[in-house]
Amino acid sequence: MKNFFIKLTFTLLLAGSYAAYAQLPENILKASGSPANPKVPMAWNRYYDYTAITDVCKKLAAAYPNLVKVESMGKSFTGKEMWVMTITDFKTGDASRKPAMYIDGNIHSNEIQGSEFALYTAWYLAESFADTKFIRELLADKTFYIAPTINPDARDNFIHNPNTASSPRSGLIPIDNDRDGATNEDGFDDLDGDGNIVSMRRKNPNGRYRADPKDPRRMIVVGPDEKGEYELLGSEGIDNDGDGFVNEDGEGAYDPNRDWAWNWQPNYIQNGAYKYPFSLPENRGIADFVMKHPNIAAGQSYHNNGGMILRGPGAEEDLNTYNAQDVQVYDALGKMGEDLIPGYRYLVVYKDLYSVFGGELDWFYGGRGIYTFSNELWTSFSLFNKPGADNSPDASYFFDRYLLFKDAFVDWKPYKHPQYGDIEIGGFKKNYGRMHPGFLLESDAHRNMAFTLYHAFHTPKLSVDEISEKNLGGGLREITAVIANSRLMPTHSSQDLKYRIEVPDIVSLSGAKVVAGMVVTNRDMGITAEQKVDPANLSVANIPGNGTVTVRWIVQGSGAVTVSVDSKKGGQAVRKG
């Protein structure tokens, strides 16, 4: 009955905003697992620029004031706000004390769908809260910090300027990549002015390429005993600075994902590094935010592409950072990810991808002890639902031709190049190859979100499971309490324990005079370790995942006792004896 009224009120409240749509709520059958009548209507088959993302964040916060708050983590290089949404059930508990999951996207500006995936997650949590019990319980227990784009400057550059699928990747601070004293003086040039940066080819009887007979748009390498028709000349551009190199010093060209403060290395060791850890203002803002939110226990940073669920270490030199207990937690989560997202593989950055210093996930884990993944969104598996290796070599051309109706390709056309002479310009647009085609975007966003919700669900959940009493005589009582953690993650990762990154958990007794306190290491054998100073507040290094910690106090006098536990990453719990 109560539910009915809530729904009715919602419907009445929303009637106004729906007036413009033909599809009124009463005309709709809910598809399972998707919000049917969202307060913030969204299309999940297209990409949003900074202005649109800002608008969606603000609309969600306005529509769900008890679930979504939006704030800025700082300003980008060009002065854009770094939006982060705090999503939780603000009516239940203190948001800053619930175990939290941090999600961001788009650190590489061309890897843009991370923003839509992050935004989808925020939208889904808010729009499903009323309907879905699991989401209600999750938001009662947990907090999500969701930053849709952490590279807003270059996101807009990618969207609004001519680019390839791989540019800018960087942020927009000018860099002298060729070390000649000038910055950004030789970037791509949209020679034909069509808004795309594609490829250049030139007819050449000694070239090593020819058109693929199956799809002549595609260039293929000729065999060693064959003659070719074309040579390839790289991405659209000219030698603007007359140094004999084409496009060698374009926009930015540092890597924001080499700027993080765990085993950071300078650019001569780690290509892409800027000046020092967090020398990029965007990352600095995030680091400040993370330092101010010690409740963050889990992290996800969305990239593209390749269908990978990545964990650290980023560099082989950091192999010892990850020990067996933590790898167990990662494995359990990562393997679930493989099940939830077909075509995605759970991999380790340094050995399965490439070696990298100063990556974001390395700082989250190495520097803050946060269990973190980076999902590389989009995989060629999704073209025809079979592993990339089983696709034919021209699968992406075939897909474009028959499923996208050639919308993804700029046909080759002649151009007179000031340095190369008669050439042709053509190739795939920037929104194809690394980004999801529209009709596959929402499905993959949902699956990846489901993985992050599973990840968040398994941040610690603490409870005081048992309080038992024994009369020791002489006015003394022995109180034993069992603190349980019913999820996968411990309150402190082993990296956290190794460096004492976060303070220990505190288990406290109140309501009686404590004369002694101890952590019970073996309850059956009565083996304990006494804490002589401040015994009412016992310091516990860690509460393991799906495990317990037993503590004991000797108290004087009568009175009901209360036991509470307070953990930065694990949250709080309390129980009366």
Place this chain on the structure above:
Amino acid sequence: MTLKFNLFTLGIGICMGSSALAQDYSTYSQFNQRVTSLAAANSSMVNIQSLTKTTGGKDIWMITIGTGNTGQKPGIAIVGGVEGSHLLGAELALGFAEKLVKGAATDSIRALLAKTTFYVFPNMSPDAGEQYFAKLRYARNGNARSTDDDRDGKVNEDGFEDLDGDGRITWMRVEDPTGKYRVNPEDPRSLVLANPAKGETGKYLLFSEGIDNDKDGQFNEDGEGGIQFNKNMSFNYPNFQPGAGEFAVSENENRALLDRLFELSNVFAVVTFGPNNNLSAPVVFSPAGISKRIITGYFEPDTKINALVSDVYNKQTGSRDAPKTSPGGGDFSQWAYFHYGRFSFSTPGWWVPKSKPDTTAKEKPLLIEDAVPNYLRWAKSQGITGTYKEWTKINHPDFPGKVVEVGGIDPFALINPPYKLVDGLVTKHTGFLVALAKMAPQLDIVNIETEKAGDNLTRITLTVMNKGAIASQTKVGERSYWVKKIAVKVITTNSQNVVSGRKNQVLDAIEGYGNQTLSWLVQGSGNLSIEAGSPTTGSKKIEITLK
């Protein structure tokens, strides 16, 4: 009063007069006064800027000394106060600036300032340095940020206490059967570790002076004193060590200095007045140090320049018997080489000289490795008093019923000489820095030849030369985009066409007195110009008439 009056009538800057005659190291406000006076009195060659303020609200100064377009000449960055307890480091840096400017009355220094720019960052640890002058005086390196040094969730909860009420923090020894220290048999005023392998047994526990306020068994492990400038740099950063911060380059002063240095492409060398010493004895080349991706040793050509500069240092300062140093992680001087890619030189500027036994007092040579007896002998020979306190019994709340004594050496004494020696040290180190500036890389274009290769076609050949003793860039810097290469540009008119050779190109490093020959074929007639240069070498432009 008389002094001020005299200086005033003579028209000499008060700051110089007062610093030369000061009796002790400068407080923060005296230091600021000296910096601002230096600029005010010498605006034609001195420019000062506060780069940032520390957490403690203190200025981080940058003093630029040079004439003309200072950013376009080879530069040397001089950094002092990298550790707050090393008061001498800040004095040497600022003292150098004062002496150099004073010396500009001479032609040779004026000529040097026309060719070289000096960037002096005199004190990177003003928060910490001020502790020397505080009511509770102790050797402090951390800035004013509140930190949880022992990572127990409480901030600054266990600092020092002045148990004997003498206004300074020294040492505290406790008679205890588990103690690992014993009295140094060569000088009972000092304690040394007992060596069980030699059958020695300890008698004392040794702590810094204070109380275990948080009852965690450790003394004074989390007091006032936050993050240390010289432990917060990105090379070999000591993660989560006390004083290092939560991550590298987290502090205002570290970031402000680095941001500025990265802008200063013309800096070819960095000189640090701090604990590390690669000037008395240079870094030695070790192939293992450069065998891995993350290099930890110097490249061979860079060690050679280090050796060259080290010779100059020893000659200029006449110093010897320097104790061996091994730089700690996250320090500044190693950063300047490994992550900034410039030549980096560092010296403490002073150390306790090796003392000779006073035979009249029947002293014998010291054989046990212990800095304190050597210092005490030297201090006695110099008539220095007040740097050692006799062990005095106190009642200590953490050791009821035990013999606890406070005393020992003043921690400042071992690394900071009596102030009366500072002026002489500044003079010597100014001599070194001037000599270093004269070794700066300097680009020239020589052996310019033009020949007719055909009708309307000229072959131009020339040699780009480094006239300085030091290479145009470090070997390590060759790989960093923050270190600019030598750009060579052929500036043609519309009717001229470069048919061979590159119109615009960049060259790798040219070693000291080294050169590289270039040639072009140019079609056309008339004049063109060729310019070669980089920020660390200066540039040279020549005119060519085509044949």
